[in-house]
Amino acid sequence: MNLTTDQIVAMAPDDASLKAARSLTSPAKWPLLGQSSDALWGECQGSGSKPYQVSVDLTSPGSKCTCPSRKFPCKHALGLLLIAAEKPASVHQSDPPPWVTDWLTSRRQKSEKKVAAASQNRETADPEAAAKRTAKRLARMKEGGEELARWLADQVRGGIADYPRKPSSFFTAIAARMVDAQTPGLGNEISRLESMIHTGDGWPRHVLGQLGRIYLLIEALRRFESLPVPLQADLRAELGWPLDREEVLATQPLVQDNWTVLGQTYAERDKLWERRTWLWGQTTRKMALLLEFAYGNRSFAITLAVGMRIKASLAYFPSVFPLRALLADEAIGASPLSEPFPAYPDFDSCLNAFADALSGNPWLRTLPVALDGVTPLLRDEFWLLRDLTGTELRLQQGDLEKWQLLAESSGRPVRVFGEFNGRELRVLSSWEQGSPAFVATS
Amino acid sequence: MVSTALLGTARNAAPVSLSRLLDPLLAGTDAEFRLLRAAGISEVVEAAAQQPPISSSPMLAPCPSDPLQITSASELTPLLARLFEEGRPLLIEEACELLANASLCLPSRLIPRALELGRNTSSLRAALRPVLGKRGAWIAAQNPAWKFALLAGTEAADRRWWDEGDSMQRAAFLYELRQTDPSGARTLLEQAFPGETARARAILLPALARSLEPDDEPFIASVLSADRSKEVRQIASRLLSRLPDSEFARRMTGRLQSSVSHAQARLAIEPPQAFGAGWSDDALEEKAPAGLKLGDRGWWLQQLVSLTPLVWWELLELDPADVLSQAAKSEWKEPLMAGFRAAILSQQDNVKWTLAFLKQGGLEHQDALRLALTLPPTDAHSVFEEILSTSGDSWLAAQVIESANFKWSPSSWHAAKKQLPHWLVQQDWRFRSALPVLACRIPRQFLHESLDWPDIPFFAEALDEFYRITDQRKTLYRVLSQ
Numbered sequence: 001m002n003l004t005t006d007q008i009v010a011m012a013p014d015d016a017s018l019k020a021a022r023s024l025t026s027p028a029k030w031p032l033l034g035q036s037s038d039a040l041w042g043e044c045q046g047s048g049s050k051p052y053q054v055s056v057d058l059t060s061p062g063s064k065c066t067c068p069s070r071k072f073p074c075k076h077a078l079g080l081l082l083i084a085a086e087k088p089a090s091v092h093q094s095d096p097p098p099w100v101t102d103w104l105t106s107r108r109q110k111s112e113k114k115v116a117a118a119s120q121n122r123e124t125a126d127p128e129a130a131a132k133r134t135a136k137r138l139a140r141m142k143e144g145g146e147e148l149a150r151w152l153a154d155q156v157r158g159g160i161a162d163y164p165r166k167p168s169s170f171f172t173a174i175a176a177r178m179v180d181a182q183t184p185g186l187g188n189e190i191s192r193l194e195s196m197i198h199t200g201d202g203w204p205r206h207v208l209g210q211l212g213r214i215y216l217l218i219e220a221l222r223r224f225e226s227l228p229v230p231l232q233a234d235l236r237a238e239l240g241w242p243l244d245r246e247e248v249l250a251t252q253p254l255v256q257d258n259w260t261v262l263g264q265t266y267a268e269r270d271k272l273w274e275r276r277t278w279l280w281g282q283t284t285r286k287m288a289l290l291l292e293f294a295y296g297n298r299s300f301a302i303t304l305a306v307g308m309r310i311k312a313s314l315a316y317f318p319s320v321f322p323l324r325a326l327l328a329d330e331a332i333g334a335s336p337l338s339e340p341f342p343a344y345p346d347f348d349s350c351l352n353a354f355a356d357a358l359s360g361n362p363w364l365r366t367l368p369v370a371l372d373g374v375t376p377l378l379r380d381e382f383w384l385l386r387d388l389t390g391t392e393l394r395l396q397q398g399d400l401e402k403w404q405l406l407a408e409s410s411g412r413p414v415r416v417f418g419e420f421n422g423r424e425l426r427v428l429s430s431w432e433q434g435s436p437a438f439v440a441t442s
Numbered sequence: 443m444v445s446t447a448l449l450g451t452a453r454n455a456a457p458v459s460l461s462r463l464l465d466p467l468l469a470g471t472d473a474e475f476r477l478l479r480a481a482g483i484s485e486v487v488e489a490a491a492q493q494p495p496i497s498s499s500p501m502l503a504p505c506p507s508d509p510l511q512i513t514s515a516s517e518l519t520p521l522l523a524r525l526f527e528e529g530r531p532l533l534i535e536e537a538c539e540l541l542a543n544a545s546l547c548l549p550s551r552l553i554p555r556a557l558e559l560g561r562n563t564s565s566l567r568a569a570l571r572p573v574l575g576k577r578g579a580w581i582a583a584q585n586p587a588w589k590f591a592l593l594a595g596t597e598a599a600d601r602r603w604w605d606e607g608d609s610m611q612r613a614a615f616l617y618e619l620r621q622t623d624p625s626g627a628r629t630l631l632e633q634a635f636p637g638e639t640a641r642a643r644a645i646l647l648p649a650l651a652r653s654l655e656p657d658d659e660p661f662i663a664s665v666l667s668a669d670r671s672k673e674v675r676q677i678a679s680r681l682l683s684r685l686p687d688s689e690f691a692r693r694m695t696g697r698l699q700s701s702v703s704h705a706q707a708r709l710a711i712e713p714p715q716a717f718g719a720g721w722s723d724d725a726l727e728e729k730a731p732a733g734l735k736l737g738d739r740g741w742w743l744q745q746l747v748s749l750t751p752l753v754w755w756e757l758l759e760l761d762p763a764d765v766l767s768q769a770a771k772s773e774w775k776e777p778l779m780a781g782f783r784a785a786i787l788s789q790q791d792n793v794k795w796t797l798a799f800l801k802q803g804g805l806e807h808q809d810a811l812r813l814a815l816t817l818p819p820t821d822a823h824s825v826f827e828e829i830l831s832t833s834g835d836s837w838l839a840a841q842v843i844e845s846a847n848f849k850w851s852p853s854s855w856h857a858a859k860k861q862l863p864h865w866l867v868q869q870d871w872r873f874r875s876a877l878p879v880l881a882c883r884i885p886r887q888f889l890h891e892s893l894d895w896p897d898i899p900f901f902a903e904a905l906d907e908f909y910r911i912t913d914q915r916k917t918l919y920r921v922l923s924q
Contacts, residue, residue, distance in 0.1 A: 159450025212481025
């Protein structure tokens, strides 16, 4: 698994770690440096008397360091990776010391145990107890839903014209009630409603649409038992009650394939970091979304970056349109993609795909799409993407990103991957001859 | 539907309707729920039925491909990315210069960041333009904030710099043209002058300093007498002071003659008693600037000395060193030295005077440095070497390192290397911040030398930075010298 400097930079939890890592790239600081086909390791002189022992697993993304830092990967691991990428001659091939082989062995064992435990869970899952828990929660949620339905009716009866003058507490109060009723998803929808009020002249339409969306969720909740099982799962996800990870790993079939990372985003809200990683399976020809969370630091255990390819087994969350998935085993690094992934030739096919997805799961927000032959452009201060038929769609990107995307394409059609919400596209990567050219950085 | 929602169903009882196809879905509910259900359905239906327009607007022509562009796969790209992120101007300038010499341009992905850097730091613009290339120009054309790069990828000799560039670029064009066609450049300036702002005039006029000739006198004299901006007139007066045969020079000489006499190699200085008639027409000022602790007479003397051609003093049959040493002992030392300093700075190519002035000493080292920088490189180096090798003061050394902004000679570097242990021992924080700058100064042939650093924790971080910079420079030279 050969990482490029760009990919290593993308893995850093924050700027301070990256800066510290760069200052650790002089081989003089590393009394011991070595690599084998499986791993990369080193001893780094820190401020203490004993040097820190750092190792990086080259087959299955991950690293370990004896330093006390809570960030992951720590600056020592990043520094080691940077040395390997930029000064490979300083890292000699040799046999790994015992502390490295011990770590690798325990990693393999843990991974095997995890897979075994998952299949065991599969066999001993108690369906009856699970059903009881579900029914109890569902009843509570339905009560909450009815309360919200009455609230919605009040709103519509009295009229929403005075929304802009309502204090924030008006909305946070009902959102909090929904959290109490164990439907935090409905609470989020109320918050989203509130933020729509201040978006300008067109707010009544958007707010009404959102009220309608919430109402449909409640209507669906009323008829929960009669919904097809995959749709139940989608509804639960919207209501803020997704399946447990363990449950998913225990009950869903495992899909093994070579997966390429096509895009990645990081978002932070109230100190909770969310990482979305989009994977494309070479044989299954399906997309998967890994959703991971970290509190405080932007530290994620599995180091994945756009352009990497891994061999792994995934378990999809049930859904009418399965996207979200979990890694069921330790991913193993694979060589980069040999053939290009498929892409829509124009926006029309992309929109049809979105409509299809919506007809299955009406609450779908974003669809991962790959498009060929699109040209980013700026016109009258609007950022647009134009396909070969001349159809144009709005682009949604960060400030410097827009220009970086424009610079990579320079007025020529390119292949992109991004998230489509029905109206706008957020480009997460552009590709040239099988390698990522533009990569969204936030 | 929206208006019903705004007013409330209590006030508007008409049942909401979607379409014939969808209305059956709304049956059997109260008015409120009917409206909510309709809103929810239409939300989904609209999302699925999006039909973005096919545009008939023409697209911007794609950027011409630039064969000189570095590919993203090059090992230089991450290095350059880091340089731009860290924003250290000296290294960025050096990297851009190396790229330009190898006739290469920045990779696409770095162009927006480079443009932002040029927008915020105008001193980097001249270095960035050649390496932004055609692609940079194409992108800059789409963002008014990046106007400075519109002519990236073109040379100062390109006429478009005059027609389309900003004031700095136009001044650079004139300066370039003055080398091959001085009168043509002057004519261009003459024609443009009436239509320019005062600020632009102040930036463009100094370009005439190159290849200054007597034919330039009429135009500059007209600027001196008629321009509305004091700053511009002062620039004109300084230019004319470099033409010893001009009317202006004659007038100044006449005025100075009244104040300076000499007998048997001794100078007698008697500053003017009054501010003469017609002096303000020549951009001289009656009142000294606030904060200058000189009396009126001293101030007038200073101005006279600063604007009279230095060659006049030589007619007194004294050499520059002699004149200066007598001036330094005179009771009018301050205005005289200040006047000489200004004259030497504006009347360039006066190596004798500059060296004499520096030898005279008593100058703030800052001033000495600035003066030394006006010398041709061979002379400047000797001055710097002297300061570096004689000064054991690390604070001063730091100043030299930071302001000696040109290519150091091997002997300057060796002088610094020898003094290094003395400077380090003083553990000066100013010197610590100059260490990374020192790494940028090492002449390229010595980059590979290893240095013996004493183990002082105070400098640990700065030394890391020092080594990183030398590593970066070595890579740049290795890759681009092939």
